[in-house]
Amino acid sequence: MFFRPTFRPSVEADLDLVLSCTTDEPVSWADPDRYRRMLGNGGYRPAHTWIAQDDDGRLLARAVWWAFPESDRPLALDCVWVAPEVPDRVGFAARLLGAAHDAFRAAGWAELPEWHLFLDPGWRDDPAVAAALEWRLAAAERSGLTGRLERLRYEWTPELPVPEASGRLVFRAEPDDEIFVELFRQTAEGSLDDDTRRNLERLGADGQARETLDSCLQMPGERSWWLLAYTPEGELVGFTLPSANQGGPVVGYLGVVPKMRGRGYADELLGEITRFHAARGAERIGADTDRDNRPMAACFDRAGYRNFGVRLVLTQ
Structure with a gap:
């Protein structure tokens, strides 16, 4: 069923196929609304969206990279999806990422784009998050992304105080x-x-x-x-x-x-x-x-x- 999959960057004609994947895993991903919005502002592009298909053209996996609108270089991997029925999701995702990484290197980009996963503060205590991360982290390591860094995300909103100027500067x-x-x-x-x-x-x-x-x-x-x-x-x-x-x-x-x-x-x-x-x-x-x-x-x-x-x- 999954013999001879094709790994390639998408083209404009693939949009419906690219948008056809869904997931209920509790990790950040590019849903159709986000994908269309980012496609419209130049953050996502068909050439930075890699897909895997079987012999019948069915979508088996998708990886979406983000870039500055003014730059041709993909800066960060936003999400990876592999169809749940794929037996070896780790290996399959690693092959998709590896194919994209080879293309990025061939284009002259020696430093691979980072992969950013957005999580809730208590993610370590959630078994569903752990399961969703397990195969993704393993695939990342196999494809050359072996470093791991945790960053805290902060926000200010108008109901919070605005610091007063002290006059020190x-x-x-x-x-x-x-x-x-x-x-x-x-x-x-x-x-x-x-x-x-x-x-x-x-x-x-x-x-x-x-x-x-x-x-x-x-x-x-x-x-x-x-x-x-x-x-x-x-x-x-x-x-x-x-x-x-x-x-x-x-x-x-x-x-x-x-x-x-x-x-x-x-x-x-x-x-x-x-x-x-x-x-x-x-x-x-x-x-x-x-x-x-x-x-x-x-x-x-x-x-x-x-x-x-x-x-x-x-x-x-």
Whole structure:
């Protein structure tokens, strides 16, 4: 029945087939409404949606990657589905992911896209979630995604307080991207952020800083929102980069230069970002931080942000 499956990227004519899969597993996935919406804004594309079919053309598996609308490179795997009747879901999913990964490498993308799984905070205590994750995590490892990182998801909504400005910092616009490159380089020193540390190891200090700049510029937020933070006496403290993604406003990126750490300035920077988005009428501000980055998690807690979920990130 499953002899000689075909693994390939989809094309526009496959849309009905791509939308035909359903699941009741308690993990994040691209349902038809989400898929159509993301297809419309450029986040999803037929070429970044891989499918497996049997000899009769029946859909056996689907994997959907997300990308910035302006970029040809898939950035993150959003969901993997394998038909429940497939005997070896682990092996089958690994073959589908492996075929896509080979194509990505052939296109010149040495770093495989991450796989993001969105879960409830108490996911470890839910047997149904554990079962849904088991075969997906095993397939990820077989296909080369052997790293695992847990990120806490936070949100601010209008019924929560807006932090008041303390007057400890003065914020100024800075149009020169090279100033931010230098600050990204400085604030990477001693960072507790896993992605920053991995990029430092992979790219070096300058490469990490420039990749951070490129990533921030690709986000839908405005470049004019970026600010530098100074003490009233004029000493540079750090920066705020409020931004947005396709879901709406996000905290984006903030950083304190090493010599100014330990003085509570991260709270001031997060407060400025929150005030900025709130003043623009944001109905929600999203944010993530690594579970092991306890100082940043505590900063969100102090600012009144709500921890509503977990992002499980699987990496090469």
